[in-house]
Amino acid sequence: QVQLVESGGGLVQAGGSLRLSCAAAGRRFSSFFMAWFRQAPGKEREFVTAIDWNASRTYYAHFVKGRFTISRDNAKNTMYLQMNSLQSEDTAVYYCAASTYSGSQYNEQTMYNYWGQGTQVTVSN
Numbered sequence: 001q002v003q004l005v006e007s008g009g010g011l012v013q014a015g016g017s018l019r020l021s022c023a024a025a026g027r028r029f030s031s032f033f034m035a036w037f038r039q040a041p042g043k044e045r046e047f048v049t050a051i052d053w054n055a056s057r058t059y060y061a062h063f064v065k066g067r068f069t070i071s072r073d074n075a076k077n078t079m080y081l082q083m084n085s086l087q088s089e090d091t092a093v094y095y096c097a098a099s100t101y102s103g104s105q106y107n108e109q110t111m112y113n114y115w116g117q118g119t120q121v122t123v124s125n
Helices: none
Strands: 002-007 010-013 017-024 033-039 044-050 059-060 068-073 078-083 090-099 120-123
Touching: 002 090, 010 078, 017 033, 017 120, 033 068, 033 078, 044 068, 044 078, 059 068
Parallel strands: 010 120
Antiparallel strands: 002 017, 017 078, 033 044, 033 090, 044 059, 068 078, 090 120
């Protein structure tokens, strides 16, 4: 078992930045493949980015490449999402997710065993 808690969301103007955190408690954090998903109002939850156990590999959705950066600090049991050049289309609830599996389905929600409660990000024009 692992408990995930997101923080760092808020209201920001377009072009601004935010840094989200996902703190994990319970099972050894370094054993999990981690990801961020988001869900905008009226839309399905979608993959944003993922990172493997030791941060040697990262994966991004095409719409955030070059703007968002995922990272993790296994010593602090925490994952981060640095979001720059935010756009109104980035407005959503952002969720962190943890998986005990690995594979090419890193962008599929079904791969992830554990989820946080989400943190709201609102980007105003």
